[in-house]
Amino acid sequence: MTRQVALPDGGEKVRAAGGEKLLEAAGQVRELLDAMVRLDVRTPAAPELVERLDEVLELLRVEIAPESAMVPDLFKDRKGDYMDRSPVSGALNPMAPPVSLRMDGENGVRTSTRLGLPYQGPPGRVHGGWVATLLDHVMGFAAGTVDQWIFTRSLTVDYDHAVPLFEELELTAWVEEIDGRKIWVRGQIEAGGKVVAQARGLWLPPRNRPAPQD
Numbered sequence: 001m002t003r004q005v006a007l008p009d010g011g012e013k014v015r016a017a018g019g020e021k022l023l024e025a026a027g028q029v030r031e032l033l034d035a036m037v038r039l040d041v042r043t044p045a046a047p048e049l050v051e052r053l054d055e056v057l058e059l060l061r062v063e064i065a066p067e068s069a070m071v072p073d074l075f076k077d078r079k080g081d082y083m084d085r086s087p088v089s090g091a092l093n094p095m096a097p098p099v100s101l102r103m104d105g106e107n108g109v110r111t112s113t114r115l116g117l118p119y120q121g122p123p124g125r126v127h128g129g130w131v132a133t134l135l136d137h138v139m140g141f142a143a144g145t146v147d148q149w150i151f152t153r154s155l156t157v158d159y160d161h162a163v164p165l166f167e168e169l170e171l172t173a174w175v176e177e178i179d180g181r182k183i184w185v186r187g188q189i190e191a192g193g194k195v196v197a198q199a200r201g202l203w204l205p206p207r208n209r210p211a212p213q214d
């Protein structure tokens with residue numbers, strides 16, 4: 001059975017809606033995150049950094065939406081805007097590497113990414129929590145059907161080898177089995193042509209989803 005998968009568009013709609021500059025700013029904050037973890041604790045740049053960032057935050061304080069306005073209604077709201085803010089593939093979320101997903105055959109999703117120092121766990125290796133996050137995300141999209149939220153119910157990760165920083169990582173996820181509402185998915189990360197992490201998980205839509213006319 002061919003899955004209907006809605007992938008994030010890498011900020012295309014944001015750009016089309018006039019958000020080019022905001023995407024550029026998100027890229028700058030991403031760069032800032034990387035710079036922050038590379039600074040010496042006694043950097044002489046710190047006082048000026050505080051001052052300039054304070055100005056930036058002052059500018060934003062009057063612009064930002066309340067937290068509650070950014071939490072979509074599970075059953076009513078469309079996922080588009082929310083996905084631009086995702087911590088993994090959100091073009092507008094500086095925490096996101098970001099990964100941009102593409103289809104891999106009829107039942108799979110694929111992406112490649114390269115992670116830098118903000119994602120370091122053991123020396124030179126990606127933090128295990130981020131390894132699981134990347135797999136969770138890509139596998140969630142492989143499981144996800146158009147116009148429906150879907151949740152991770154179970155995720156088992158095997159950390160077979162180090163997942164290296166600064167190297168191209170190939171992520172793939174594919175649906176293994178569908179059993180009623182239950183969607184079983186497999187995923188893996190390859191580096192240098194070798195599988196370094198793999199996972200299996202169960203995805204489910206919420207049980208109490210109202211009928212479409214509600």
Ligand SMILES: CCCCCCCCCCCC(=O)SCCNC(=O)CCNC(=O)[C@H](O)C(C)(C)COP(=O)(O)OP(=O)(O)OC[C@H]1O[C@@H](n2cnc3c(N)ncnc32)[C@H](O)[C@@H]1OP(=O)(O)O
Pocket residue numbers: 005006007136137138140141144145146147148149150151152153154182202204205206207
């Ligand atoms: C466009 C794309 C968008 C989607 C794109 C999304 C991409 C982003 C991906 C990010 C993913 C996340 O971060 S998701 C966030 C983290 N996950 C969550 O917050 C989920 C929290 N859990 C829940 O809300 C709930 O448990 C649900 C909705 C998942 C399911 O609830 P439920 O259906 O009422 O019932 P529940 O008891 O949980 O179990 C359902 C069935 O699964 C079985 N089951 C449970 N665990 C197991 C297990 N390990 N192995 C076998 N079977 C299991 C149970 O026995 C039961 O079977 P039976 O008795 O029915 O036969």
